[in-house]
Amino acid sequence: MTDALKSRIADVFDEPACGTNVSKSEQQRKKGCAKPLTPGAAAGGCAFDGAKIVLQPIVDVAHLVHAPLACEGNGWDNRGAASSGSELYRIGLTTDMTELDIVMGYGEKKLFRAIRETIESQNPPAVFVYATCVPALIGDDIDAVCKAATAKFGVPCIPVNAPGYVGSKNLGNKLAGEAMLDHVIGTMEPAETTPCDINIVGDYNLSGELWQVKPLLDRLGIRILGSLAADARYKQVAMMHRARVTMMVCSKALINVARKLEERYGIPYFEGSFYGISDTSDSLREMCRILVERGADPGLRDRCEALIAEEEAAIRARLAPYRPRVEGRKVLLYTGGHKSWSVVAALQELGMEVIGTSVRKATEDDKGRVVEIMGDDKHMFDNMAPKDMYRLLKDAGADILMSGGRSQFVALKARMPWVDVNQEKHEPYAGYMGMEDLVRAIDRAVNNPMWAELREPAPWDLPLTAGRTLPAPAGPCPVTGIPAGPSRPVTLVPPLPPFASPPAAGGPAVTDFASSRTDFEDC
Amino acid sequence: MAKLIHPKRALSTMPLKSSAPLGAAMAYLGIERAIPLFHGSQGCTAFAMVHLVRHFKEAVPLQTTAMNEVSTILGGADQIEEAIENLRRKAAPSFIGIASTALTETRGEDVPGELREILSRRTDFADTAVVYASTPDFDGALQDGWAKAVEAIVGALVPRVTERDVDMRQVTLLAGSHLSPAEVEELVRMIRAFGLSPVVLPDISTSLDGHVSDDWSGCSLGGTPLADIGRIARSAFTLAVGESMRRAAQMLEDRTLAPFRVFQSVTGLKPVDAFVRTLMGLAGVQDPPPSIRRDRARLIDAALDAHFHTGGLRVAIGADPDLLFSLSNALTSMGAEVVAAVTTTQHTPLVDRIPSGEVILGDLGDLQRAAQAGGAQLLLTHSHGRHVEHALHIPLVRVGFPVFDRIGAQDVCRVGYRGSRAFLYEIANTVQSIHHRARPEDFGAAPIPEEFEHVPHAARH
Numbered sequence: 001m002t003d004a005l006k007s008r009i010a011d012v013f014d015e016p017a018c019g020t021n022v023s024k025s026e027q028q029r030k031k032g033c034a035k036p037l038t039p040g041a042a043a044g045g046c047a048f049d050g051a052k053i054v055l056q057p058i059v060d061v062a063h064l065v066h067a068p069l070a071c072e073g074n075g076w077d078n079r080g081a082a083s084s085g086s087e088l089y090r091i092g093l094t095t096d097m098t099e100l101d102i103v104m105g106y107g108e109k110k111l112f113r114a115i116r117e118t119i120e121s122q123n124p125p126a127v128f129v130y131a132t133c134v135p136a137l138i139g140d141d142i143d144a145v146c147k148a149a150t151a152k153f154g155v156p157c158i159p160v161n162a163p164g165y166v167g168s169k170n171l172g173n174k175l176a177g178e179a180m181l182d183h184v185i186g187t188m189e190p191a192e193t194t195p196c197d198i199n200i201v202g203d204y205n206l207s208g209e210l211w212q213v214k215p216l217l218d219r220l221g222i223r224i225l226g227s228l229a230a231d232a233r234y235k236q237v238a239m240m241h242r243a244r245v246t247m248m249v250c251s252k253a254l255i256n257v258a259r260k261l262e263e264r265y266g267i268p269y270f271e272g273s274f275y276g277i278s279d280t281s282d283s284l285r286e287m288c289r290i291l292v293e294r295g296a297d298p299g300l301r302d303r304c305e306a307l308i309a310e311e312e313a314a315i316r317a318r319l320a321p322y323r324p325r326v327e328g329r330k331v332l333l334y335t336g337g338h339k340s341w342s343v344v345a346a347l348q349e350l351g352m353e354v355i356g357t358s359v360r361k362a363t364e365d366d367k368g369r370v371v372e373i374m375g376d377d378k379h380m381f382d383n384m385a386p387k388d389m390y391r392l393l394k395d396a397g398a399d400i401l402m403s404g405g406r407s408q409f410v411a412l413k414a415r416m417p418w419v420d421v422n423q424e425k426h427e428p429y430a431g432y433m434g435m436e437d438l439v440r441a442i443d444r445a446v447n448n449p450m451w452a453e454l455r456e457p458a459p460w461d462l463p464l465t466a467g468r469t470l471p472a473p474a475g476p477c478p479v480t481g482i483p484a485g486p487s488r489p490v491t492l493v494p495p496l497p498p499f500a501s502p503p504a505a506g507g508p509a510v511t512d513f514a515s516s517r518t519d520f521e522d523c
Numbered sequence: 524m525a526k527l528i529h530p531k532r533a534l535s536t537m538p539l540k541s542s543a544p545l546g547a548a549m550a551y552l553g554i555e556r557a558i559p560l561f562h563g564s565q566g567c568t569a570f571a572m573v574h575l576v577r578h579f580k581e582a583v584p585l586q587t588t589a590m591n592e593v594s595t596i597l598g599g600a601d602q603i604e605e606a607i608e609n610l611r612r613k614a615a616p617s618f619i620g621i622a623s624t625a626l627t628e629t630r631g632e633d634v635p636g637e638l639r640e641i642l643s644r645r646t647d648f649a650d651t652a653v654v655y656a657s658t659p660d661f662d663g664a665l666q667d668g669w670a671k672a673v674e675a676i677v678g679a680l681v682p683r684v685t686e687r688d689v690d691m692r693q694v695t696l697l698a699g700s701h702l703s704p705a706e707v708e709e710l711v712r713m714i715r716a717f718g719l720s721p722v723v724l725p726d727i728s729t730s731l732d733g734h735v736s737d738d739w740s741g742c743s744l745g746g747t748p749l750a751d752i753g754r755i756a757r758s759a760f761t762l763a764v765g766e767s768m769r770r771a772a773q774m775l776e777d778r779t780l781a782p783f784r785v786f787q788s789v790t791g792l793k794p795v796d797a798f799v800r801t802l803m804g805l806a807g808v809q810d811p812p813p814s815i816r817r818d819r820a821r822l823i824d825a826a827l828d829a830h831f832h833t834g835g836l837r838v839a840i841g842a843d844p845d846l847l848f849s850l851s852n853a854l855t856s857m858g859a860e861v862v863a864a865v866t867t868t869q870h871t872p873l874v875d876r877i878p879s880g881e882v883i884l885g886d887l888g889d890l891q892r893a894a895q896a897g898g899a900q901l902l903l904t905h906s907h908g909r910h911v912e913h914a915l916h917i918p919l920v921r922v923g924f925p926v927f928d929r930i931g932a933q934d935v936c937r938v939g940y941r942g943s944r945a946f947l948y949e950i951a952n953t954v955q956s957i958h959h960r961a962r963p964e965d966f967g968a969a970p971i972p973e974e975f976e977h978v979p980h981a982a983r984h
Binding site: 215440456 | 796807816966
């Protein structure tokens with residue numbers, strides 16, 4: 001690891017805007033935030049993955065990964081960040097380093113050539129060059145290559161220094177943000193600015209979720225000037241410094257970007273979410289409040305309230321028909337962060353019962369909200385081992401699991417409906433209209449007639465009532481080769497207990513399951 | 524319970540059904556060394572033959588009595604006699620299955636009577652079994668013709684018994700017209716797995732399965748041997764697959780005293796469970812073969828994987844009643860919604876059981892209109908449905924007859940645990956292949972301002 005990268009990482013870890021970090025002692029703060037991973041029980045992305053997640057939704061940029069094939073070959077085209085324009089970001093570009101490149105040290109030359117070919121063939125506004133573990137190990141200086149390439153070809157080539165081994169996905173998010181701060185943000189000026197220009201940071205427009213919210217902004221006359229990086233163009237990142245307010249969506253992963261935008265350009269930021277009805281309203285309210293504070297037309301706040309009142313009434317009316325279809329169903333939520341409570345509130349409003357919610361990666365504030373909404377903290381849990389979750393789903397009488405993709409088979413193999421509420425999902429659930437989509441997805445999952453059929457006993461789990469009707473066949477079965485006759489006597493089994501018995505009263509509750517220290521899923 | 528709609532119109536656009544004589548011909552082709560013979564004009568036969576050839580990609584030995592102007596007016600008995608004589612000389616078939624057509628039915632001749640007379644007079648025809656089914660083109664569809672042909676075979680060739688002398692391991696499988704060769708084979712495999720030995724009637728799994736034989740033959744290669752049809756009298760039980768096989772199963776019971784059960788569907792978990800349960804009872808085994816257990820477990824997993832795509836899926840389906848019922852039943856059990864159902868014949872009580880608000884007795888034009896009105900996302904019908912596919916921009920899964928723009932129609936299997944699994948995959952994969960990519964406009968959002976868009980410049984270096 002180069003010294004520059006080392007100090008960069010130390011810098012990123014010492015985040016003054018991070019509550020957790022601030023509450024640490026000086027001694028602890030020096031150690032940084034990296035949690036040692038448990039070998040054999042770690043399943044999460046690396047820093048490169050994290051950097052790519054943040055930057056990939058910049059849709060007109062060429063994303064060139066300097067790496068042996070695995071990094072990009074195994075990782076591209078796996079997320080549903082939607083674009084309303086260029087499709088360039090969907091193309092996997094990599095230097096595909098071979099043994100010879102590594103041993104002979106051809107990496108830098110190959111990268112330079114790859115950048116040239118990228119620019120010639122794709123004509124992008126910029127090339128993002130990602131360093132990965134192997135070139136970092138052998139000492140390829142991608143900063144120097146990018147600098148030379150920029151000078152030679154006249155197209156900005158941006159080094160993104162986040163090799164996988166430096167740390168987690170979360171760290172990679174932050175390093176990607178730093179790369180933007182260093183090389184992109186502030187390099188272009190918008191043709192004109194308005195008092196209602198905003199930045200959106202930390203949203204990736206998965207399945208088009210940003211577009212579910214954008215009509216609300218359109219109606220308020222709010223323009224998304226800068227974006228990192230939902231449906232973003234390169235220019236939008238370059239112009240971020242001219243926005244009036246930054247909304248940090250859902251996660252503190254890019255808090256360094258939000259803070260530095262404030263420090264360097266005086267743009268205030270707030271943390272908000274477009275997930276759930278009340279969250280969406282709160283975010284719009286806060287956004288308008290700050291814009292007005294910073295010089296926008298004061299009427300904006302009234303228009304915002306009117307919009308919220310109208311939209312909330314409309315969505316509540318649209319959700320009403322689903323109420324009888326989902327009322328009384330028991331939900332186990334396995335997600336994290338603010339979703340631990342924002343979704344709970346929405347589901348409870350529909351008469352669903354949330355029997356448990358995970359609070360992984362949730363802040364103390366988030367946990368407080370869970371307690372506030374659910375009455376006590378008995379329903380909160382941290383990580384749960386799949387084995388425990390399987391038992392909980394089977395025994396605690398849940399009707400549906402809502403989680404990310406990695407727990408889906410825990411639910412499915414327990415013959416339990418599952419709805420994806422995580423990043424890999426294929427349906428957008430943002431804003432007011434997204435809530436309807438989410439509830440429709442729940443309805444579709446729990447009310448699928450398939451579940452009843454799948455839980456029926458197999459034909460052979462019910463005893464034959466009539467018993468043998470035919471004599472034993474002579475000779476083996478022609479298909480299976482199973483010998484016939486006395487070796488396969490008829491067994492009339494005793495009746496089995498009812499298959500789909502309701503959970504016994506006093507069965508295990510969420511609290512009966514120990515939390516696991518292992519991270520099973522990202523949220 | 525679905526309501527049957529008869530559209531009030533004179534014009535049929537893009538026909539869905541194939542005619543009854545064609546169904547009869549297909550059933551006859553499931554008999555060993557058979558030649559189906561259409562009693563009608565040459566054209567009736569030629570069209571049917573082309574239809575069959577395009578679907579099965581096989582030479583089909585379909586023949587005609589070649590009625591002409593004179594014979595149409597004077598009566599076609601001589602034509603039949605001459606046809607039998609010529610066929611015997613040319614191809615020496617063991618079985619000739621005659622199907623009437625609209626032409627001869629409109630004329631109204633007494634073919635059974637004439638045939639009886641011919642056969643009693645021509646003792647030299649004795650080593651060829653001749654069977655006749657009345658299948659006017661203007662009544663019913665492929666499925667009805669098939670059923671009538673099977674009934675004709677049972678009526679003519681299965682001996683009556685007064686006392687049961689039963690081979691307790693033998694069962695009769697009456698295969699409906701909606702089963703492909705591979706599907707008949709799958710059912711046979713399942714029956715055999717329980718140690719039972721099936722006699723299949725008709726057995727297209729050995730005649731229209733697309734095998735290459737060592738020798739050319741002017742009649743069907745494979746199919747139910749005539750000797751086996753005689754042996755049906757000793758079967759312990761009749762498994763009838765397809766509601767249209769009920770009459771034939773009832774006839775068998777009347778003749779051979781064998782009890783029967785009709786399986787209206789063998790696609791989907793529940794229907795196959797019922798089939799397996801019957802086989803368990805027949806074989807007297809509580810423990811099914813491991814392969815059957817495993818296939819069921821795998822179907823359950825397939826259902827879990829597929830339900831994300833089938834849940835809430837709006838499908839439009841057009842097919843003969845037996846196929847319409849089994850496929851729409853399997854889809855609705857997976858959470859899909861049948862928004863348009865079109866069928867071909869009203870001669871079935873099944874229409875009432877189709878899981879859809881209404882069933883239209885109509886054509887592909889009706890299917891297109893109903894699919895559009897119902898916001899269908901997926902079409903299931905035969906190859907002609909591709910016109911609807913193009914018009915509505917929704918994908919088509921080819922089912923039924925004819926499937927002429929894909930090869931391997933004979934190998935498609937959607938029955939049993941294994942076939943149901945394949946069917947679920949097929950549906951889910953088709954849905955996935957047209958993955959919808961959202962646009963800002965879909966949600967009412969304005970496009971990104973032009974100023975942010977990159978205008979590609981010529982590369983400089």
